[in-house]
Amino acid sequence: MLNPSQQLNPKIFDSDVEQVSIRKGFGEGLLKAAQMDKNVVGLCADLIDSTMMTGFKQMFPDRFIEIGIAEQNLAGVASGMATMGKIPFMTSYAMFSPGRNWEQIRTTIAYNNVPVKIVGSHAGVSVGPDGGTHQAIEDIALMRVIPRMVVISPCDAIEACKATIAIAQTQDPTYIRLIRGKTPIITTDDTPFEIGKAQIMFKSMPAHAGQEGQDSNFNVGIIATGALLHTALKVAQKLEAEGKKVIVMNLATIKPLDTDAIIQLANQAGAIVTVEEHQIAGGMGSAIAECIASHKPVPIEFIGVKDQFGQSGTPDELIEHYGMGEKDIYVAACKVMLRK
Numbered sequence: 001m002l003n004p005s006q007q008l009n010p011k012i013f014d015s016d017v018e019q020v021s022i023r024k025g026f027g028e029g030l031l032k033a034a035q036m037d038k039n040v041v042g043l044c045a046d047l048i049d050s051t052m053m054t055g056f057k058q059m060f061p062d063r064f065i066e067i068g069i070a071e072q073n074l075a076g077v078a079s080g081m082a083t084m085g086k087i088p089f090m091t092s093y094a095m096f097s098p099g100r101n102w103e104q105i106r107t108t109i110a111y112n113n114v115p116v117k118i119v120g121s122h123a124g125v126s127v128g129p130d131g132g133t134h135q136a137i138e139d140i141a142l143m144r145v146i147p148r149m150v151v152i153s154p155c156d157a158i159e160a161c162k163a164t165i166a167i168a169q170t171q172d173p174t175y176i177r178l179i180r181g182k183t184p185i186i187t188t189d190d191t192p193f194e195i196g197k198a199q200i201m202f203k204s205m206p207a208h209a210g211q212e213g214q215d216s217n218f219n220v221g222i223i224a225t226g227a228l229l230h231t232a233l234k235v236a237q238k239l240e241a242e243g244k245k246v247i248v249m250n251l252a253t254i255k256p257l258d259t260d261a262i263i264q265l266a267n268q269a270g271a272i273v274t275v276e277e278h279q280i281a282g283g284m285g286s287a288i289a290e291c292i293a294s295h296k297p298v299p300i301e302f303i304g305v306k307d308q309f310g311q312s313g314t315p316d317e318l319i320e321h322y323g324m325g326e327k328d329i330y331v332a333a334c335k336v337m338l339r340k
Contacts, residue, residue, distance in 0.1 A: 011185075075118075
């Protein structure tokens with residue numbers, strides 16, 4: 001069942017659940033952050049409409065800089081502004097930032113430890129017809145390996161808005177990952193959000209009463225990040241209807257990792273499935289595996305892109321083609337339960 005303490009959207013499992021682009025939530029959050037702090041500034045690489053910075057440019061024209069198609073300069077200018085006390089939000093497609101300007105992000109932003117907020121839009125294969133050249137499915141791996149870098153992957157537009165406001169109030173270099181298309185609204189304005197904290201979104205009644213932390217309490221734990229959390233929740237509902245006891249965690253903050261929550265989930269479930277719209281190698285699942293291997297080794301199955309490039313297609317076609325659909329998550333959950 002949905003975790004009532006998270007105050008989630010009651011229409012999550014309805015066919016007519018509202019769908020809004022995650023990047024739209026960023027645009028709304030940026031306006032709110034800018035209204036709260038005059039030091040918030042915006043920079044873009046010639047993609048203000050696509051990255052939802054149009055509203056910011058219109059409302060704060062004196063706090064917006066159009067860099068043009070020069071992503072390396074985008075990072076350098078943002079770093080300089082941060083050094084002078086500003087809180088820059090720099091936006092582009094994730095394939096170009098951090099894809100094209102990774103070294104500038106590493107050296108001028110993270111190495112110098114300045115609070116630039118790197119916003120990578122159009123991440124994942126769900127970019128669709130734009131094709132493999134524009135589908136960033138390596139960006140989590142690129143960014144989480146950089147020291148000091150915070151990495152956030154919101155599950156819906158509401159969480160993206162909250163995350164944007166939250167990161168504007170920190171002094172950390174931060175990467176926030178956004179999906180292009182409309183995705184189901186999972187959370188509400190009342191759903192808690194905190195950088196570095198995972199959330200339990202779905203939790204069946206325990207299979208056996210007993211001390212918290214016993215492996216026998218649950219059959220499987222699913223850890224999802226980004227828009228695929230909605231698909232993971234639908235799989236959990238199906239498994240629960242079949243008598244399985246399931247926990248679903250929303251891991252919006254991939255770095256810093258909520259190690260305590262992940263270890264607790266591993267203790268309770270004894271088997272884990274990770275779900276992300278990203279390469280399996282180096283992504284969120286890899287971060288979970290590193291944590292589990294060090295603290296509580298349990299069987300893990302990984303849902304994500306398996307060492308391939310993207311291609312053109314509709315978002316739904318590509319999610320299915322690359323093994324990230326509802327059926328794939330269900331099969332992985334059944335498989336990992338047999339390995340306990």
